[in-house]
Amino acid sequence: MASEARWLTADEQVSWRAYLRATRELTVALDRDLQCEGISLPEYELLSMLSEADDDRLRMSALADLIVQSRSRVTHTAARLERRGWVQRRPAPDDGRGVVLELTDEGRDAIRRFAVTHVESVRRHLVDVLRPDQFRALGEAMLAVDAAYQADPTTPDPAACPTMEP
Amino acid sequence: MASEARWLTADEQVSWRAYLRATRELTVALDRDLQCEGISLPEYELLSMLSEADDDRLRMSALADLIVQSRSRVTHTAARLERRGWVQRRPAPDDGRGVVLELTDEGRDAIRRFAVTHVESVRRHLVDVLRPDQFRALGEAMLAVDAAYQADPTTPDPAACPTMEP
DNA sequence: CGGTTATAGTTGAAGCGTCAACTACAGCAC
């Protein structure tokens, strides 16, 4: 408790700041490009995962894990997409509690259109601004971060934050 | 218009998906760790930038650029932090329209405490899960993305999204 | 100067995300 924090070195600071800036900027750019077409990035990701799944359908919880959103958020997002006629809720055949979300025909058409815009956006703001080896290195680093996150036991559970003055 | 979209290759897809997952996970992890201490990541970033500035003070718009948030958002965030006694608004001496945000003594104490938690969090979820060369490569890629974002003229201005059915 | 345009920042409403509480069903124990 009394030991000094391991501060970042000057070089590490530069990388970390760059990470913070660039990820924010990328989110802004990708979302803006999609918003122009009439959909947000989180909504796009949901549709995108559905369209790649077998039979264009997934359980709500599988979807939540894939796009790294809370279950509650997926419920809300799916509700919005359902209102627009792009997805449809169905009871899960094998589990009375479960819900399967399914892409509608309109949803399939929509995601196909959006995908064109989106892939161009990803290239313009990310892939094409890096050398191929740079992008590969980025991907590998991100896989490592993902793996660490999955493995870290302190991440998912504690649910209790000790100090919080009344 | 008729030409095919340049889809991502399989390898590129893997990197891109890893990026999406890992950045979300990192945000979740870092924010959760700070929330336990009683502050959100965006709020922390604002305080952090102030604490590194000359005289612990910055113009609102400079702050907005540094943390990549809209001006409106900075106004709201600053208002919250002001309610907690950590920052203080002042008229800018040289520009009648401007506002300078200044860290209070309590704010200085607060950011110092939070920083300890935060740097540990950044190490645990990002820096320490990568090899040093990997982290450096990540930083360099992110600097390139940032530079491209700053340079891209289509990013900041168009303000008009053509198609939007009434 | 007076008029026009651009910049700095705020405001309030609407939309999205989070959180805790809740329903409903599954799985296991006995």
Place this chain on the structure above:
DNA sequence: GTGCTGTAGTTGACGCTTCAACTATAACCG
């Protein structure tokens, strides 16, 4: 079977973010 515990998903309230509209000042131009 009954009861207990865990999982799937939803709900509504609250808080944060976004967006468009607005005020106020600066900067430029004639």
